[in-house]
Amino acid sequence: MRILIVDDEALIRDHLGGLLEWEAVHCTVVGKASNGLEALEMIQKTGPTLVITDIRMPAMNGLELAEHLRADHPHIHVMFISAYHDFEYAKQAMKLGVCDFITKPIRIPELLESVELLQQGVLRMNEDDRLEQEKLMALLLACEGEPDEAAVLIRRRQVEDRQIQVALVEIDNAELLYLSDRPLSLMVLREIVDHRLKDQPRLYWTYLDRNGIIAVFFEPDGSEFGTGSEPLAIAGGLVTDVKEITGHSVSVGISRRLPSVLAIREGLWQSRQCLEYRMLLGKGSIISFDALAQLEQGRVSREEKAIVELIGHVRLADQAQIAASLRGIYREMLASGMNKNVIQQYAAEILSRTDALFEELHFPVDQERRIQAQKSLFGYSILADLLQFLSDYLGKAAESIAARSHPEQPTVVKRVFDYLDKHCTEEISLLSLSRHLHINHSYLSRLIKKETGVNFRDLLWKYRIDKAKELMRRGEGKTFEIAYEVGFKDPSHFSQVFKRTVGVSPSGYRDSLTPEQQQVNSSTDR
Incomplete structure (x- = not known):
């Protein structure tokens, strides 16, 4: 494998470029660049198959470089080097098909392990097929994808009429991985997931997510899902595998059956909702969306149910029902004797769910307006005034949805x-x-x-x-x-x-x- 090192710190460039271990894993460093622009100029001359790049660099950062490579050189793999404080920033890399990212300070064994896994062909599929699957998954998961292009790829893969279930395998306490003596590489996790899935009969896809792996299970061609327990059984073995191999724990959220791969974002949302219960159930949890109703009977409060109902009315732009729900919330607040802090947090959650609804519907969210609204609600000391503020805010949100969605x-x-x-x-x-x-x-x-x-x-x-x-x-x-x-x-x-x-x-x-x-x-x- 031919490797290009890209980092604006000369010490890191030289250190990685001069590793004697590269020869042992059958790799050659063909060049070193100090930023993305310099790397693009070198690619034509050096012909790398893997680019290992920092994220934050002058002139052109790592994300911009990855975008160029995805568009013009899709056969080149990209691996990110990231400081922990870049972790949120690095999540964007997953949408660009980046194969892995290594946290600083760099642990050479972890780096070499990821490169070796890449060479072995983690997905056990040919390169063109892997690239097409990665591209299709990125299009389907993006908030603003290319529907026509995705439709062509879906037809080519002959999965347009097959039901799916989506599982999200997420590392427990992923945000604290940097404190571990041996952080769990996403490449390693993906290899474990693929190894567990390869012997089950269904067609499946996997994709790197911000803290873990997305797995999509397709119904067998020409038939319906069986009992629906298969993903649960697979998840059980997977949780055990990861713990035994890496010492880390993962939890798995599993969506309902969905009509087609076009519903993959809904499936991912359901899976993430499942993992919200990990705080209650503990590490190594396996939660299906179908089972959430049973969990909610004992755990979801009346206030939560009221918010869900309220946001449902906002979704349908039903002004009368929005007003009725707010009146019910007002009475509940008075009857429960909530203190000011609880009421404000309740109101903040309503605003947050409204913004999340806008993002789900692909409506633009004015960040400045969002911040100002959050500040305003904490300024109210009278409940009636706060509820009037919420009524105005939700009313405008419903008007926007009605205008954009043609609710007749x-x-x-x-x-x-x-x-x-x-x-x-x-x-x-x-x-x-x-x-x-x-x-x-x-x-x-x-x-x-x-x-x-x-x-x-x-x-x-x-x-x-x-x-x-x-x-x-x-x-x-x-x-x-x-x-x-x-x-x-x-x-x-x-x-x-x-x-x-x-x-x-x-x-x-x-x-x-x-x-x-x-x-x-x-x-x-x-």
């Missing part, structure tokens, strides 16, 4: 069907539809579910099957011609979906129609 629900659903009428034969996804309607895709999904009772994928299948039945009643075309006309690319897939939806095969449905029924239906359709 029946009109939106009608526009969905109008779009399907005109584009039935084309490739249609929830993302492409939301872009056409200029509506947040998560919000659109909820509207469709609320108005029709089914999710978008089932709605699309039902629409196409109803269209096919209409054509059959009119006696128009052969089965394979009708399949193509209503948007199916594969006649056999059309037959499977038709039978699952209608209860009989297309030919069976056609044979069941009497001439009189065909005439009646045809005249009705016209």
